[in-house]
Amino acid sequence: MKTLRLAVLGFGNAGRAYARLLLEKDQELRQQYGMAVQVTAIVTGRHGTWEEAAGIDLHRALADFTANSSRTGLEVARDADYDALVELTPLNIATGQPAIDHIRTALRRGKHVISANKGPIAWAYRELKALAEEQKVGFYHETTVMDGAPVFDLVERTLPLARVTEVSGILNTTTNYILEELAAGKDYDAILAEGRRLGFVEADPAMDVEGYDAAAKLTALLNVLMDADLTPDRVERQGIQNITAADIRDAAARGKVIKLLCRGWREGGVLHATVAPAQVDRGSLYATIDSTSSLVSITTDLMGKLSLVEHAPLIEQTGYGILVDTVRLLQRLTGICP
Ligand SMILES: NC(=O)c1ccc[n+]([C@@H]2O[C@H](COP(=O)([O-])OP(=O)(O)OC[C@H]3O[C@@H](n4cnc5c(N)ncnc54)[C@H](OP(=O)(O)O)[C@@H]3O)[C@@H](O)[C@H]2O)c1
Numbered sequence: 001m002k003t004l005r006l007a008v009l010g011f012g013n014a015g016r017a018y019a020r021l022l023l024e025k026d027q028e029l030r031q032q033y034g035m036a037v038q039v040t041a042i043v044t045g046r047h048g049t050w051e052e053a054a055g056i057d058l059h060r061a062l063a064d065f066t067a068n069s070s071r072t073g074l075e076v077a078r079d080a081d082y083d084a085l086v087e088l089t090p091l092n093i094a095t096g097q098p099a100i101d102h103i104r105t106a107l108r109r110g111k112h113v114i115s116a117n118k119g120p121i122a123w124a125y126r127e128l129k130a131l132a133e134e135q136k137v138g139f140y141h142e143t144t145v146m147d148g149a150p151v152f153d154l155v156e157r158t159l160p161l162a163r164v165t166e167v168s169g170i171l172n173t174t175t176n177y178i179l180e181e182l183a184a185g186k187d188y189d190a191i192l193a194e195g196r197r198l199g200f201v202e203a204d205p206a207m208d209v210e211g212y213d214a215a216a217k218l219t220a221l222l223n224v225l226m227d228a229d230l231t232p233d234r235v236e237r238q239g240i241q242n243i244t245a246a247d248i249r250d251a252a253a254r255g256k257v258i259k260l261l262c263r264g265w266r267e268g269g270v271l272h273a274t275v276a277p278a279q280v281d282r283g284s285l286y287a288t289i290d291s292t293s294s295l296v297s298i299t300t301d302l303m304g305k306l307s308l309v310e311h312a313p314l315i316e317q318t319g320y321g322i323l324v325d326t327v328r329l330l331q332r333l334t335g336i337c338p
Contacts, residue, residue, distance in 0.1 A: 001030065001034065001035065002034065002035045002036070003035065003036045003037075003038050003055075004035050004036070004037045004038065004084060004326075004329065004330060004333065005038050005039075005040045005055075005081070005082045005083045006038065006039045006040065006041075006082060006084050006085075006086050006326075007039075007040060007043070007076050007077065007080050007082035007084070007086065008041065008042045008043070008086045008088060009073040009077070009086065009087050009088060009089050009099075009102055010043070010044070010045075010073075010087070010088030010089040010090070010117075011042050011043075011044050011047075011065065011088070012044075012088070012090075013318070014315070014318045014319065015088045016062060017315045017316055017318050017319025017322075018086070018088070018318075018322040018323060019039070019058045019062055020058075020062065020319060021316075021319045021320060021322075022323070022326075023058050025323065029326075029327075029330065032330075032336065032338060033327075033330040033333075033334050033336055034334065034336075035330055037326060037330075038055035039055065039056045039058060039061075040052060040053055040054075040055060040080070041056075041076050041080050041082060042061060042065070043071070043072070043073045043076050044065070044067070045089070045090075047065055047067060048067025048068075048069065049067055049069040049071045049072075049076060050065065050066060050067050050068055051068060051069045051076070051080065052068075053081065073089060073098060073102050074101055074102060074105060077101075077102045077103075077105040077106045077109075077111075078105050078109070082111065083111065084106075084111060084112035084113065084138075084326075084329060085103065085106035085111055085112070085113050085114070086113075086114045086115075086116075086322065086326075087103055087113065087114070087116070087117050087120070088115075088116050088117065088322070089102070089117060090117075091117055091118060091119050091216070092119050093119065093122075093207055093216050093232065095123060096120050096122060096124055097119070099115065099117045099119050099120050100120045100123060100124045103128055103139075104124075104127075104128065104131065107128060107131040107132050107135055107137060107139065108131065108135070110135045110136075110137055111137060112138040112139070112140075112329055112332075113128075113132065113137070113138070113139050113140070114141070114322060114325040114329065115139075115140070115141045115143075115144065116141075116143035116322050117144065118144035118145065118216055118220045119216070120141075121141050121144050121219075121220040121223060121224065122216045122217075122219040122220045122223065122231065122232050123231055123232070125220070125223035125224060125229075126223065126227075138329050138332050140325035140328050140329060141220075141224070141325070142321045142324055142328075143318055143321030143322050143324075143325065144217075144220050145217050145220055145221055146294055146296060146308070146310045146313075147310060147313050147317040147318045147320070147321045148313075148317045148318065148320035148322075148324055149296075149308055149310040149313075149321075150308075150324075151221070151296050151298075151308060152224055152225070153324075153328075154298070154306070154308065155225055155300075159300060159302070159303055161302060162300040162301060162302040162303050163300060163301045163302070164226050164298055164299070165226075165265065165266065165300060165301055166263070166264065166266075166297075166298075166299035166305075167218070167221045167222060167225055167263070167264045167296065167297070167298055167299070168261065168262060168263040168264070168296075168297045169218075169221075169261075169262050169294065169295045169296040169297055170260065170261060170262070170286060170289045170294055170295045171213075171214045171217040171262050171294055171295075171296070172208055172213050172214040172217070172260055172294075173200070173291060173293070173294060174195070174200060174201055174202070174205060174208035174209070174213075175208055175211075175214070175239075175240050175260040176259070176260075176289065176290055176291050176292070176293070177191075177195055177291045178191055178192075178195065178201070178205075178209065178240065179240060179243065179248065179258055179259065179260070180290060180291060181194070181195075182243070182244075182245050182248050183245075183248045183252065192205060200291065200292070209239050209240055209241050210237070210239035210241060211237045211238060211239035211240075211260065211275040211276075212232065212237070212239075214237075214260055214262050214275045215235040215262075215273075215275045216232045217262065218235055218262040218263075218264055218273055218275060219231060219234075219235060221264065221296065222271065222273055225298065226264065226266065226271070228271050228273070230271065230273055234273065235273040235274065235275055236272075236273065236274045236276070237274075237275045237276075238274075238275065238276040238277065239260070239275075240258075240260055240277050243258060251279045252282075255281060255283075256279035256280065256281060257280055257281075257286075257287040258277050258278070258279055258280075259277070259278060259280055259286055259287070260276070260277055261275070261276060261278040261280070261286070262274070262275050263275075265299075285307060289309065291312070292312045292313065293309060293310060293311050293313075294309070294310050295307060295308070295310075296308050
């Protein structure tokens with residue numbers, strides 16, 4: 001049986017969820033595509049690298065990760081024997097590195113790439129996409145926005161000939177959570193402390209609260225769906241740090257809810273991209289997007305406006321997004337599209 005050999009960079013929450021799904025769906029993938037998916041390298045940041053040409057036993061990797069090499073992600077991308085690189089290292093919101101270098105290196109070698117890391121899509125999408133096309137390899141990134149929800153596939157696969165004219169949404173769940181707790185009358189510092197305890201808020205919440213994370217996600221959406229060639233630093237960005245409980249009460253008195261809204265559109269050939277708190281009607285779809293849920297609305301010339309909501313995802317939905325990209329690659333390699 002033919003084999004798809006993967007080099008997986010990053011074996012944290014996303015990598016492990018993906019590995020569990022590869023194990024669970026192994027037989028189905030073989031039956032549907034006549035190919036076996038094998039992981040031949042797993043690279044971590046501080047726990048070393050595990051390489052095995054015959055394929056790593058993922059049960060063992062999940063139970064007891066045993067490094068047998070000290071090669072870095074870049075060295076594996078450059079020198080290891082694999083068919084597709086799976087980029088699951090942490091997001092560097094300020095530069096997209098070292099993930100961009102990992103992906104660039106793999107593409108230059110004619111390897112396919114799957115990335116759940118949005119840094120490269122936000123900082124270097126046009127270059128990486130052109131490189132993938134030049135090398136005639138696949139470059140898949142569905143998980144970078146809203147996990148496995150088919151945001152990019154929706155447009156690429158189901159809306160032929162339609163042109164995206166606007167993208168908007170609520171893309172940051174931490175700010176959802178903070179705004180809701182403020183509305184419930186809680187104190188800002190207490191919300192952050194409780195949010196950290198529950199895992200909703202990072203140790204340093206600035207990236208979320210000041211809108212950087214939302215700007216990176218919006219940039220990724222606009223780069224892919226509107227060929228924007230944007231970088232996150234060019235998004236007009238305002239966070240929720242200055243929103244007070246009084247603002248929320250005032251809005252509520254007028255039937256409004258405050259949400260951190262992302263929006264990108266073209267006007268007179270010029271692309272606009274904004275992240276800012278906005279008052280939305282209490283009865284609107286936007287107002288229903290609470291805590292860990294998120295929303296993307298896509299406006300097109302031929303199909304009007306469509307909205308996709310991801311309701312309270314778990315890490316399994318991240319693993320699923322990476323699995324979907326793996327399936328897309330298998331479809332490309334085998335020509336089988338059931
Ligand atoms: N978690 C989600 O729900 C989710 C959803 C969508 C997209 N994503 C994206 O998926 C990626 C991974 O997220 P995660 O939640 O799995 O993160 P995570 O739990 O922090 O895991 C990160 C993994 O990357 C490894 N790593 C760190 N630096 C590395 C480097 N330079 N080279 C190779 N490996 C390195 C870490 O190894 P050590 O532990 O040894 O340092 C760890 O195994 C991120 O880009 C994230 O934005 C995550």
